[in-house]
Amino acid sequence: MYIALSFFKPMTKALSYSLIAALVLCSSCSYFKKGGKPSGSDVVARVGSEYLYASDLKKLTRGLNGEDSTEVLRNYAKDWVKKKLLLQKASENISDEDVGITKKVEDYRETLLLYEYEKELINQKMDTTVGETEMNEWYEKVKDDFPLEEEVYRINFIKVKKDAPDLDQARKWILKPKDEEDARKLEGYCKEIASSSSIGEGIWYEKENAIKNFPVSESDMNSLTASKKYKEFKTDEGIWFLRIVEVAKKGTPSPIDMIRDKIVKIIMEKRKLLLLERIYNRIYADGKASKAFDIYVKP
Numbered sequence: 001m002y003i004a005l006s007f008f009k010p011m012t013k014a015l016s017y018s019l020i021a022a023l024v025l026c027s028s029c030s031y032f033k034k035g036g037k038p039s040g041s042d043v044v045a046r047v048g049s050e051y052l053y054a055s056d057l058k059k060l061t062r063g064l065n066g067e068d069s070t071e072v073l074r075n076y077a078k079d080w081v082k083k084k085l086l087l088q089k090a091s092e093n094i095s096d097e098d099v100g101i102t103k104k105v106e107d108y109r110e111t112l113l114l115y116e117y118e119k120e121l122i123n124q125k126m127d128t129t130v131g132e133t134e135m136n137e138w139y140e141k142v143k144d145d146f147p148l149e150e151e152v153y154r155i156n157f158i159k160v161k162k163d164a165p166d167l168d169q170a171r172k173w174i175l176k177p178k179d180e181e182d183a184r185k186l187e188g189y190c191k192e193i194a195s196s197s198s199i200g201e202g203i204w205y206e207k208e209n210a211i212k213n214f215p216v217s218e219s220d221m222n223s224l225t226a227s228k229k230y231k232e233f234k235t236d237e238g239i240w241f242l243r244i245v246e247v248a249k250k251g252t253p254s255p256i257d258m259i260r261d262k263i264v265k266i267i268m269e270k271r272k273l274l275l276l277e278r279i280y281n282r283i284y285a286d287g288k289a290s291k292a293f294d295i296y297v298k299p
Contacts, residue, residue: 044057047084050084054073060076121279122275126272130263143254146253146254148248148253150207150250151247151248152207154204154246154247156243157196157242158190158196159195159238160239161195162239164194164239167239173186174232175230186199204258214233216242224244228244
């Protein structure tokens, strides 16, 4: 195919689809109007009989001062003109029939409409809450798909200031607890006094992250793993009490707390597919009941 301009090379497939997208967007864009008389100073740019108006671009300039607003409009107008000229040149040199532009534009438009419709349905109708029971059920289904790439450690920790009140008493509750009463007292102390703490189920850490977050070395990690008891570590920032409660080995399923976000994503994707299938089946059934369509290929 011969192109009039020497710099206008034959269109690549990628550029072809880019032009399709541009045609769709431009055909639906309210930022320009064809024909008619321009409304004076409101006009930002013109290409042929199409005009771009400042009043249609208010969202782009909202909150900007005069100089910044002018610069934004100028840049947008320049891009708009370039796209319009490119589309004009493309339409002059390529007929719709040559590359099926009309069909591709319609396909692209339908894809966009369906995408926006499905997104709106999901936003309006899909339940995004995940209870603990459902979380645990899905964890059992998918846990083997998420093996650990290295050992991870479930750690209890307490951090207090050096001059924290009743520190000697708290140290007894931590290092040498006698009974459940000591555990309750420690829980209250952590809520009231500790800078940070996790004394219940603990938090899972990879070894590298544990060494970054706590004042421990690899040797300390090994010692804590072996003892399963709290150990005190003093720093310039304060005093830490650390205990490794559990170790999960490399290759075993990741603990649930480490893959909660991934499980939620799986659940949401499953719900989305079921929701859309249910809605589309209902739409089909309604169309069939109202005789809105016919299928002429018989089984």
